[in-house]
Amino acid sequence: MYEIAxxxxxxxxxxxxxxxxxxxxxxxxxxxxVAKIRATALDDIGLAFDFxxxxxxxxxxxxxxxxxxxxxxxxxxxxxxxxxxxxxNIYEALQLKLAGxxxxxxxxxxxxxxxxxxxxxxxxx
Numbered sequence: 001m002y003e004i005a006x007x008x009x010x011x012x013x014x015x016x017x018x019x020x021x022x023x024x025x026x027x028x029x030x031x032x033x034v035a036k037i038r039a040t041a042l043d044d045i046g047l048a049f050d051f052x053x054x055x056x057x058x059x060x061x062x063x064x065x066x067x068x069x070x071x072x073x074x075x076x077x078x079x080x081x082x083x084x085x086x087x088x089n090i091y092e093a094l095q096l097k098l099a100g101x102x103x104x105x106x107x108x109x110x111x112x113x114x115x116x117x118x119x120x121x122x123x124x125x
Contacts, residue, residue, distance in 0.1 A: 001038055001039075001040055002038065002039045002042070003036055003037070003038050003046035003106060004036065004037050004038075004039065004048050004049050004051065004054065004103070005034055005035065005037075006031060006034070006035055006051055006054045006055045006058060006060055007033070007034045008017075008032075008033050008035075008055060008058050008059060008113060009030055009031065009032050009033070009074060010030075010031050010062045010066040010067075011028065011029070011030050011052050011064075011066050011067055011115065012028065012029065012031060012065050012066065012067065012069070012070050012088055013026055013027060013028040013029075013068070013069045013070065014026075014027070014028075014029075014044065014067050014069065014070040014071055014076070014081040014083070014106060014113075015069075015071060015081075016080055016082060017035070017080050018080070019072075020041065020086075022058065029112045031086075031110060031111065031112060032109075032110075032111035033058065033062060033064070033090060033106070033108065033109065033110055033111075034059070034107075034108070034109040034111070035054060035058050035090075035105070035107075035108055035125070036105075036106040036107045036108075036109075037095060037098065037103040037104065037105055038104050038105075038106045038107055039102060039103045039116045040102060041083065041102065042118045043102075048103070049101065049103050051103075057094060057098065058090075060097070061090055061093045061094060061097070062090070067082065068084070069118065076089075083110040083111075083112055083116075083118040085118070086110050086120050087108045087110040087118050087119065087120035088108075088120045088122075090108045090110070090120075091105060091108040091122065107119050107121040107122065108120050
C-alpha cells in the first residue's frame with residue numbers, strides 16, 4: 001500500500017456561530033490542507049498517483065475559499081465553518097474528483113495554525 005500526501009494553503013477569515021469565546025468573532029487563518037490518498041499498485045512508470053495532478057484537483061476545491069470570509073461561501077453560509085466541517089466538506093469534494101482513479105482518498109487534514117489541526121477520515125462500513 002502506498003500513501004501519497006500533498007499540502008496546500010489558503011488564507012481566509014471565518015467566525016464560529018454560537019461559539020462562546022474569541023472564535024465567535026471574525027478572525028483569520030492561513031489554513032493548511034493536507035490530502036492523503038492510497039494506492040495498492042504503481043502505474044507503468046512507477047507512480048502511485050501524480051503529485052501535480054493531486055495538487056491541481058485539491059486547488060480547484062480550495063480556490064473558492066482563498067481570501068474570503070468562509071462563512072459567505074456555501075455550504076458554510078449555513079453550516080458552521082469549523083475545521084471539522086471544512087475537512088469533511090473538502091473530503092467529499094475531492095472524493096468526487098478522484099472518482100474513477102485507481103486510488104482511494106484516505107483523509108483530509110485542516111490546520112488552522114501550526115499547533116491545531118483536525119483530520120477527517122470517514123467511517124468505513
